[in-house]
Amino acid sequence: MTIENRAFEADTSKILDIVIHSLYSNREIFLRELISNASDALDKRRFLAATEQSLQADRELQINIKSDKKAKTLTISDNGIGMDSEDLVSSLGTIARSGTKNFIEQLESSKQNDDKKLSLIGQFGVGFYAAFMVAETVDVISRKAGNDKAFKWHSDGTTGYSLDDASRDEAGTDIILYLKKDAKEFLEEQRISFMIKKYSDHLSAPIYWQDAEATTMLNSASAIWTRKKSEITEEQYTSFYQQASAAYDTPYLTMHNVTEGVTNFTSLLFVPSTRPVDLFNPERKSRLQLYINRVFITDECEDLVPNWLRFVRGVVDTPDLDLNVSREMLQQVPAINKIKKSIIRRILTELKKQAGKNKEEYEKFWLDFGIVVKEGLYEDADFREKILELCRFYSCKKGVYISLEEYVSEMKEQQDEIYYLSSETVEQAEISPHIEGFKARDIDVLVLSDPIDEFWLPLVADFDGKKFKSASRGAVDLEKFESKDAEKKKPDPSEFDSLIARIKSNLGEQISDVRLSSTLTESPACLVADENGMDIQMERLMKAHNRDFQGAPRILEINPGHVLVSALNKMAGAKSGSKESELVDDASYLLFDQAQILEGRMPTDLTAFSKRMTRVMASSITDNANSK
Numbered sequence: 058m059t060i061e062n063r064a065f066e067a068d069t070s071k072i073l074d075i076v077i078h079s080l081y082s083n084r085e086i087f088l089r090e091l092i093s094n095a096s097d098a099l100d101k102r103r104f105l106a107a108t109e110q111s112l113q114a115d116r117e118l119q120i121n122i123k124s125d126k127k128a129k130t131l132t133i134s135d136n137g138i139g140m141d142s143e144d145l146v147s148s149l150g151t152i153a154r155s156g157t158k159n160f161i162e163q164l165e166s167s168k169q170n171d172d173k174k175l176s177l178i179g180q181f182g183v184g185f186y187a188a189f190m191v192a193e194t195v196d197v198i199s200r201k202a203g204n205d206k207a208f209k210w211h212s213d214g215t216t217g218y219s220l221d222d223a224s225r226d227e228a229g230t231d232i233i234l235y236l237k238k239d240a241k242e243f244l245e246e247q248r249i250s251f252m253i254k255k256y257s258d259h260l261s262a263p264i265y266w267q268d269a270e271a272t273t274m275l276n277s278a279s280a281i282w283t284r285k286k287s288e289i290t291e292e293q294y295t296s297f298y299q300q301a302s303a304a305y306d307t308p309y310l311t312m313h314n315v316t317e318g319v320t321n322f323t324s325l326l327f328v329p330s331t332r333p334v335d336l337f338n339p340e341r342k343s344r345l346q347l348y349i350n351r352v353f354i355t356d357e358c359e360d361l362v363p364n365w366l367r368f369v370r371g372v373v374d375t376p377d378l379d380l381n382v383s384r385e386m387l388q389q390v391p392a393i394n395k396i397k398k399s400i401i402r403r404i405l406t407e408l409k410k411q412a413g414k415n416k417e418e419y420e421k422f423w424l425d426f427g428i429v430v431k432e433g434l435y436e437d438a439d440f441r442e443k444i445l446e447l448c449r450f451y452s453c454k455k456g457v458y459i460s461l462e463e464y465v466s467e468m469k470e471q472q473d474e475i476y477y478l479s480s481e482t483v484e485q486a487e488i489s490p491h492i493e494g495f496k497a498r499d500i501d502v503l504v505l506s507d508p509i510d511e512f513w514l515p516l517v518a519d520f521d522g523k524k525f526k527s528a529s530r531g532a533v534d535l536e537k538f539e540s541k542d543a544e545k546k547k548p549d550p551s552e553f554d555s556l557i558a559r560i561k562s563n564l565g566e567q568i569s570d571v572r573l574s575s576t577l578t579e580s581p582a583c584l585v586a587d588e589n590g591m592d593i594q595m596e597r598l599m600k601a602h603n604r605d606f607q608g609a610p611r612i613l614e615i616n617p618g619h620v621l622v623s624a625l626n627k628m629a630g631a632k633s634g635s636k637e638s639e640l641v642d643d644a645s646y647l648l649f650d651q652a653q654i655l656e657g658r659m660p661t662d663l664t665a666f667s668k669r670m671t672r673v674m675a676s677s678i679t680d681n682a683n684s685k
C-alpha cells in the first residue's frame with residue numbers, strides 16, 4: 058500500500074459532549090467562564106475605543122445579570138465589543154477556536170500591544186460551552202461595536218446552531234441561558250452573588266444584578282493588588298487582608314510587588330501578627346489565592362508557597378501560567394516553581410529587614426511562627442542559610458533570644474563551636490547541670506527547645522563555619538577556657554579509679570560508662586549521650602512515637618570537685634558488707650537516679666529509689682541526732 062496522509066476526522070457533537078460534560082468537575086464554573094468572556098469583550102472595546110472614537114460606549118462599560126423565574130432564563134449581558142455574524146460562526150460555531158487569542162495575536166503582530174497593556178482571559182476557545190452544563194439551550198444576541206445590525210445565535214449544544222437576524226439597542230452581547238430543570242438554583246440572586254464573589258470579585262468591570270426593584274453591584278471590582286502601591290493606604294491593605302484571609306489582626310508584614318521576568322506576576326502577601334489556631338494542624342496547607350488576570354483560579358495550589366511558610370496569606374496574580382483547558386489544574390509546573398522561589402526569597406529578605414528594624418516585634422513573630430519556619434531548614438536545602446540567619450534562640454547567658462550571628466560575634470577567643478542544649482523548655486535548660494561548666498566560664502549556650510530542632514540539626518553542618526555542639530552529648534572540652542574558680546586545685550583523675558569502678562559495677566548495663574566531668578561545677582553528677590548517640594530530647598520524641606523504643610544507655614559523669622563525690626571516693630575502698638560500703642552502693646544508684654530526674658525522666662525502679670533515699674537520709678539524720 059502506498060503511504061497516504063490523511064487528516065483526522067472528528068465527530069464534533071461527541072467532542073462537544075466531552076467539553077460540556079467531562080471538562081469541568083464543578084458546574085458552577087459556567088458563570089465564571091461567561092463572565093470572563095464578557096470581561097474580555099469589555100476590555101477589547103475599551104482598548105480599541107482608545108484610538109477609535111466611534112467605538113466608544115455611551116454609558117459605563119459593565120456586565121449585567123438578570124433572571125426570569127417564569128421563563129427560567131438567566132441572562133448575562135455586556136456592552137463590550139460584540140460579535141457580527143462572522144464572529145459568531147468562527148468563535149461560537151467553531152469548537153476550540155478562540156477569538157480572544159486571535160485578537161491578542163493580531164495586536165502583537167502589528168506591535169500595538171508591546172507594552173502588554175491589554176491582557177485578556179480567554180485562550181482555549183472552549184469556555185463558552187460550559188454554559189451547556191446548566192442550560193438546555195442558549196441564545197446569544199450580539200451586535201458588534203461600530204455596526205448597526207445584530208444577530209442571534211441559537212443552539213442546544215448537541216446538533217448544531219442556527220443564526221438569525223436580531224435587534225439590540227447598543228453594541229454588546231446577551232447570553233440567554235434556558236436553564237435545565239436541575240439548575241434552577243441559578244435563578245436566585247444569592248446563588249449568583251456567591252459565585253461572583255468567589256470567582257469574579259476582582260474583575261475590573263462592575264457586575265450588576267438587575268431585578269424589578271433594584272440594581273445591585275455584585276463584585277467589589279477592586280483587585281487592590283493591581284493598583285499602584287502609592288495609591289493604597291495602610292488601612293486598605295489591612296482591610297483587604299482581613300477580608301481575603303478571614304483574619305482579625307493587623308498584618309505584621311505587607312509585601313506588594315510586581316515581578317517582571319520570564320514569569321510575570323503580581324503578589325500581595327501578608328504575614329499575620331498572631332498565630333492562627335490551626336498552625337500546627339498537619340492538614341493545614343498554604344492558602345495563597347492564585348488569580349490569572351484577576352480571575353480567581355484556586356486557593357489550593359500547594360506548590361505556590363512551601364509548607365514552612367504556610368502562615369503567609371495573600372494573592373498571586375499572573376498572566377503567564379498555562380492552565381489546562383478547564384482552568385482547574387495547573388499544567389506548567391516550572392512557572393509555578395519560579396513564582397514560588399521568588400516568593401520565598403522575597404519573604405525571607407523582608408523578614409530579615411524587619412528583624413533589623415525592630416527586634417521586639419521580630420521576636421514576637423519568631424516565637425509565633427519560628428517553629429514553622431525552622432521546618433524549612435529540614436525541607437529546603439536551598440534556603441537553609443537564609444533561614445538560619447532568621448532563627449532566634451534563647452541565650453542562657455543573656456536570658457533573651459538572639460541570632461546566631463550575635464552568638465558567633467560574642468564567642469570566646471578559643472571557641473570554635475556553637476554550644477547548644479536540647480531541652481524541653483527554656484526553664485528546664487536554665488537549671489540543667491549540663492550548662493554549669495559553661496556558666497562558670499561565661500560561655501553562652503543556646504537552648505533548642507522545639508522538637509523540629511532535633512531534625513534539622515544533623516543536616517545543618519555549621520553556621521558561619523562554626524559547628525553546632527551539644528552540651529549534653531559527647532565530651533565537651535572546657536579545660537581550654539579559663540574558669541571563674543580556676544584557682545581551685547584540680548583533683549588527680551586517677552584518684553577516682555576505684556569509685557568509678559564501684560559505680561560501674563553497681564549500675565551495670567543501665568549506663569555505658571562512668572567518667573569524670575569537666576563541665577560540672579555545682580551538681581555532683583549528670584548524664585551525657587555518646588558522641589554519636591541521640592540527644593535526650595530526641596530520645597523523648599522517639600519514645601512518644603514508639604512506646605517500645607529503647608534509648609541507648611548514657612554515660613554518667615561525676616563531678617570530682619563536689620564534696621559528695623570526694624567523700625564517696627574516700628569510702629570507695631570500704632570492706633564489702635560494711636555500713637560504709639552499703640552507703641557507697643546506695644549513693645551510686647541515687648546519683649544516677651537524680652541525674653535522670655534532672656533530665657526530666659523517672660528513675661527506672663521507683664521502689665528501690667525510695668528505699669535507698671530513706672536509708673541514706675536515715676543514716677545521715679540519725680548520725681546528726683546522735684551527735685547532739
Ligand SMILES: Nc1ncnc2c1ncn2[C@@H]1O[C@H](COP(=O)(O)OP(=O)(O)OP(=O)(O)O)[C@@H](O)[C@H]1O
Nearest residue numbers: 094098148155156157179180181182183184185230
Ligand atoms: N460576551 C462576548 N462578547 C464578545 N465575544 C465573545 C463573548 N463571549 C465569547 N466571545 C467570543 O467567543 C470566543 C469563544 O469563547 P470561549 O469562552 O469559548 O473561548 P475563549 O474565551 O477564547 O477561551 P477560553 O476557553 O479560555 O475561555 C471568544 O474567544 C470570543 O471571541
Ligand SMILES: [Mg+2]
Nearest residue numbers: 094179184185
Ligand atoms: Mg472564555
